[in-house]
Amino acid sequence: MKAVLIPEPHKIMVMEVEMEKLQSEKDVLIRVKAGGICGSDMHGYHGTSPFINYPVIPGHEFAGEVVEVGKEVKDIVVGDHISVDPVISCGECYACKTGRYNVCSSLMVRGVHVNGGFKEYVSIPASACHKIDKHIPWEVACLVEPFTIASQSLARGGITREDIIYIAGAGAIGLTILLTAKSVGATVIIADISDEKLARAKAIGADYVINTMNKSLVDFIEETEGVEGITLALDAVGHPSIIEAILPNMMPTGRVVLLGFLKTPSNLIQMEVTKRELDVKGSRLSCNRFPIVVDCIEKEIFNPEKIISHRFNFTEIEEAIHLLISKPNECCKIVLSF
Ligand SMILES: [Zn+2]
Ligand SMILES: [Zn+2]
Structure with missing residues (x-):
């Protein structure tokens, strides 16, 4: 063989x-x-x-x-x-x-x-x-496996359909998270530095896309009606600057889920987490998510x-x-x- x-x-x-x-x-x-x-x-x-x-x-x-x-x-x-x-x-x-x-x-x-x-x-x-x-x-x-990664990260973040979700990274993992989050009914903003990747994200259902080379998350929120802040953020990239940019834009009680695997330290400001009682969690691989994802695929939920x-x-x-x-x-x- x-x-x-x-x-x-x-x-x-x-x-x-x-x-x-x-x-x-x-x-x-x-x-x-x-x-x-x-x-x-x-x-x-x-x-x-x-x-x-x-x-x-x-x-x-x-x-x-x-x-x-x-x-x-x-x-x-x-x-x-x-x-x-x-x-x-x-x-x-x-x-x-x-x-x-x-x-x-x-x-x-x-x-x-x-x-x-x-x-x-x-x-x-x-x-x-x-x-x-x-x-x-x-x-x-x-492709069940990559969708279990998305399912795990959104479960770690306690997703609900009321969430305003921010996904950093419009690569394959970012898009699995996007499709899974949209199947729950949440609003999804996805960010990347590639217009090509963002165009694909938009085509498969992202509500908003941000090219962070041209626009900051702060500016986006300021000019977008109906988006006061982020309730659930997922970092599928892991660059240290991303969590720094996310934290001040989180709504009180928000959840931040990290999927990155870089070793570079971040200048995370504690007060941004404590004053809003944010949950900052890691997500790795998946736990008991295969049956859930298989079911979603069989039922054409995504x-x-x-x-x-x-x-x-x-x-x-x-x-x-x-x-x-x-x-x-x-x-x-x-x-x-x-
Ligand atoms: Zn993989
Ligand atoms: Zn063990």
């Missing part, structure tokens, strides 16, 4: 590897059908992820069809369509015991810490497999297809990566077929 491999930073290739076998009687063997390329795959390629041990098979957004089932597996049969939760947790630590396995103290993610799903066959524990209706296209089924900008066969992975590097603003989600 074939697999995508990053042997070392700045190299990516398709290799012939040994056929994957069922790894345990609690696993199912999946014929991978589609995968999404994500920012963390790009960090893997660029060598900027602190978590990766090379060589690695990337891919944490993937879906496929079950071709073999371990003897101890219940509820999954050959032929089922599966979307995979890439989180591997210990089940024993404080986070796991309190039900927050996505921040397990020995957390591993398929495609990052260990080999992922960009290969023709993969053995996955049944507990990480989520069935999805067979009429859902594969390229949509593989359509992940709207974030797909390009499609490639997995054998063209190098081409896909180079497109992402050379034309980042033209790209949103690139999906691979297998």
Whole structure:
């Protein structure tokens, strides 16, 4: 069988590897059908992820069809369509015991810490497999994972339909948050420094877009009738200046959710948080969100297809990566077929 491999930073290739076998009687063997390329795959390629041990098979957004089932597996049969939760947790630590396995103290993610799903066959524990209706296209089924990220962050922020939401970053994650927030009925403002990305956000339902190169959030609020401030902000970029700009524009009792992974410190002003009793929270991966997202997709509450900008066969992975590097603003989600 074939697999995508990053042997070392700045190299990516398709290799012939040994056929994957069922790894345990609690696993199912999946014929991978589609995968999404994500920012963390790009960090893997660029060598900027602190978590990766090379060589690695990337891919944490993937879906496929079950071709073999371990003897101890219940509820999954050959032929089922599966979307995979890439989180591997210990089940024993404080986070796991309190039900927050996505921040397990020995957390591993398929495609990052260990080999992922960009290969023709993969053995996955049944507990990480989520069935999805067979009429859902594969390229949509593989995007459940990024939508769980959105679902998690909005749940952390306690979204309601009355919220005035500010999303920093109109990349793939920003747009998954946008589509999910709009499905709840909230008002959404999305900001970026790329007009191309903002045009895509507007086309798929953003109420307002701000290019922060030309306009500050303060000025936007001042001149926009009906927007007095932000009740829920999500930072999908992580640049230190973003939270600094967000805090003074939050309404009292607002929630700020951070998804960034940069190490650069921020000049966060405590008083901005305390005087309004803001909640500032982190959001990482997702916890019990797969069934919710699968349900939303099956019921057409939102359509992940709207974030797909390009499609490639997995054998063209190098081409896909180079497109992402050379034309980042033209790209949103690139999906691979297998
Ligand atoms: Zn991802
Ligand atoms: Zn744990």
